[in-house]
Amino acid sequence: MNLQSFSVNALLLLGLWHTGRRCLASAPELQAQPRKIAVVGAGIGGTAAAYYLREQFGPGVKIDVFEPGDVGGRLATVKIGDHEYETGGAVIHPLNLHMKHFMDRLGIPPRRDVPSKMAIFDGKELVFEESDWFIINFLRLLWRYGFSFLRMQMWVEGILDKFMRIYQYQQYSYSFSTVERLLHAMGGDGFLTLVNQTLEEAMMAEGFSQVFLNDVVAPITRVNYGQSVRLNGFVGAVSLAGADSGLWAVDGGNKRVCMGLLYNSKSELVPARVTSIAIKARPSKTTGTTTSFYEVSYVGQSGSAHSLYDIVVIATPLHQGKSDIAFSGFSPSVPSHYPGRYHQTVSTLVHGTLNTSYLGSTQLPSEFTVSDVLTTDSKGAAISSLSSLDPVHVPQGYRRPPASRPNVWKVFSQQPLSQDQLRDMFLSWDSVSETRWLAYPSYRPPHRRTPPFILHERLYYLNAVEWAASAMEMSAISARNVALLAHHRWHRQAAKIDQEDLHTRLRGEL
Numbered sequence: 001m002n003l004q005s006f007s008v009n010a011l012l013l014l015g016l017w018h019t020g021r022r023c024l025a026s027a028p029e030l031q032a033q034p035r036k037i038a039v040v041g042a043g044i045g046g047t048a049a050a051y052y053l054r055e056q057f058g059p060g061v062k063i064d065v066f067e068p069g070d071v072g073g074r075l076a077t078v079k080i081g082d083h084e085y086e087t088g089g090a091v092i093h094p095l096n097l098h099m100k101h102f103m104d105r106l107g108i109p110p111r112r113d114v115p116s117k118m119a120i121f122d123g124k125e126l127v128f129e130e131s132d133w134f135i136i137n138f139l140r141l142l143w144r145y146g147f148s149f150l151r152m153q154m155w156v157e158g159i160l161d162k163f164m165r166i167y168q169y170q171q172y173s174y175s176f177s178t179v180e181r182l183l184h185a186m187g188g189d190g191f192l193t194l195v196n197q198t199l200e201e202a203m204m205a206e207g208f209s210q211v212f213l214n215d216v217v218a219p220i221t222r223v224n225y226g227q228s229v230r231l232n233g234f235v236g237a238v239s240l241a242g243a244d245s246g247l248w249a250v251d252g253g254n255k256r257v258c259m260g261l262l263y264n265s266k267s268e269l270v271p272a273r274v275t276s277i278a279i280k281a282r283p284s285k286t287t288g289t290t291t292s293f294y295e296v297s298y299v300g301q302s303g304s305a306h307s308l309y310d311i312v313v314i315a316t317p318l319h320q321g322k323s324d325i326a327f328s329g330f331s332p333s334v335p336s337h338y339p340g341r342y343h344q345t346v347s348t349l350v351h352g353t354l355n356t357s358y359l360g361s362t363q364l365p366s367e368f369t370v371s372d373v374l375t376t377d378s379k380g381a382a383i384s385s386l387s388s389l390d391p392v393h394v395p396q397g398y399r400r401p402p403a404s405r406p407n408v409w410k411v412f413s414q415q416p417l418s419q420d421q422l423r424d425m426f427l428s429w430d431s432v433s434e435t436r437w438l439a440y441p442s443y444r445p446p447h448r449r450t451p452p453f454i455l456h457e458r459l460y461y462l463n464a465v466e467w468a469a470s471a472m473e474m475s476a477i478s479a480r481n482v483a484l485l486a487h488h489r490w491h492r493q494a495a496k497i498d499q500e501d502l503h504t505r506l507r508g509e510l
């Protein structure tokens with residue numbers, strides 16, 4: 001016997017011993033694991049949920065993911081000429097550890113980085129233009145805003161430090177039953193206050209000036225969330241973290257992660273729209289008791305059908321215009337739509353030549369190298385931002401064309417752009433592709449309450465987290481939380497749910 005086959009045998013024995021033991025332990029309760037789980041929605045939340053549910057419940061459970069549209073949801077690309085371009089969720093923060101983990105796990109590389117240059121437009125002219133030199137930017141900001149800029153970075157860093165605690169909690173399998181408890185576990189009462197006041201209030205209380213908020217902070221919240229500094233302080237801080245350096249995206253398009261997670265989780269994609277979810281009771285032959293199931297009804301190309309599930313995870317916003325699912329037989333009842341609405345952001349991709357005079361620039365277009373134009377919150381501001389877009393796969397040796405040449409530009413606005421507006425912004429164009437997104441919640445603190453993660457015994461709602469902040473990583477965190485919650489509640493492990501003071505308790509375990 002050579003060493004290799006010996007070790008294989010040893011492993012087999014070890015495996016048998018392990019499974020043998022598990023069988024013994026679970027013998028009295030034969031239906032220890034759920035048999036079927038439904039996930040409604042195949043965006044980043046739904047596909048990450050499928051991935052984490054597989055991790056929690058093992059290979060035996062059947063996972064069906066319902067999606068009437070494209071896999072990826074609000075991560076989407078459009079083709080212009082020979083290349084694909086990102087039209088939805090665009091950037092990922094370097095400390096977004098779940099997104100990083102997915103990339104490693106799926107073997108997808110990050111997109112090649114192309115240097116960018118930012119400017120701020122007040123509706124008439126560029127009031128700030130980033131230089132290629134760090135020290136010049138620093139001095140310009142210092143001159144205008146004193147140390148506000150540095151203080152802002154420190155403020156955001158303090159919030160980010162607390163935010164990062166969630167990764168340790170999840171590593172140790174802790175889960176939370178509401179968004180408020182999850183936030184509280186990360187940042188205590190401070191985080192709850194933050195979601196319940198505007199970014200403006202939160203920053204003014206920290207001593208930042210109105211001028212700084214208008215000139216620097218508002219352009220950042222506008223480009224990320226299409227809204228002013230009056231969105232909630234938590235999503236505001238997420239937004240400001242999004243102005244950090246080192247942001248990245250996925251080679252070939254961010255939606256590739258969703259496809260990869262779906263495949264990796266060995267879930268089945270059901271290309272259908274879920275129309276209703278109802279509770280059905282079925283007597284169990286083995287135990288003689290009655291067990292309840294969720295009956296999911298759906299409409300696909302081959303007509304309508306329904307199926308029974310042990311666990312259901314809703315991974316699409318339960319809001320007007322986003323989904324329309326009827327919940328029947330629930331007590332207390334589950335609404336099809338929660339209060340609050342989603343904010344419209346129109347993403348217009350234009351392949352054309354920019355009119356640099358529109359931005360009040362007197363530079364020669366061939367020397368105009370600004371790639372990202374942010375805007376202040378001025379009256380009548382038609383656009384939220386304007387950026388030069390690189391393809392989702394950046395070829396080696398790629399260089400972004402100067403403004404004198406045709407290029408792909410992405411304009412974010414709240415309303416669709418009129419022909420007149422396009423004619424103002426561009427000297428000429430050969431294609432325009434418009435996507436109207438209901439992109440993220442319209443954030444208006446103070447909050448009543450965020451929707452719950454738990455809609456019913458084994459029915460979960462992942463997108464509740466978007467009311468704290470909507471981002472790819474937030475959905476991934478929520479997906480893992482919901483998978484853990486579903487697992488612990490199934491196996492009645494209450495000690496892993498809603499534990500207080502985890503931060504101090506886990507410090508000892510490091």
Ligand SMILES: *[C@@H]1O[C@H](CO)[C@@H](O)[C@H](O)[C@H]1NC(C)=O
Pocket residue numbers: 180192193196446447448449
């Ligand atoms: C937010 O504030 C409102 C009113 O000020 C209050 O009723 C509500 O409970 C608060 N919500 C949270 C999550 O603290």
Ligand SMILES: *[C@@H]1O[C@H](CO)[C@@H](O)[C@H](O)[C@H]1NC(C)=O
Pocket residue numbers: 355357358359423424425426427
């Ligand atoms: C470019 O923008 C300027 C300023 O908005 C405008 O006056 C001009 O008509 C535009 N040029 C073209 C060719 O559209």
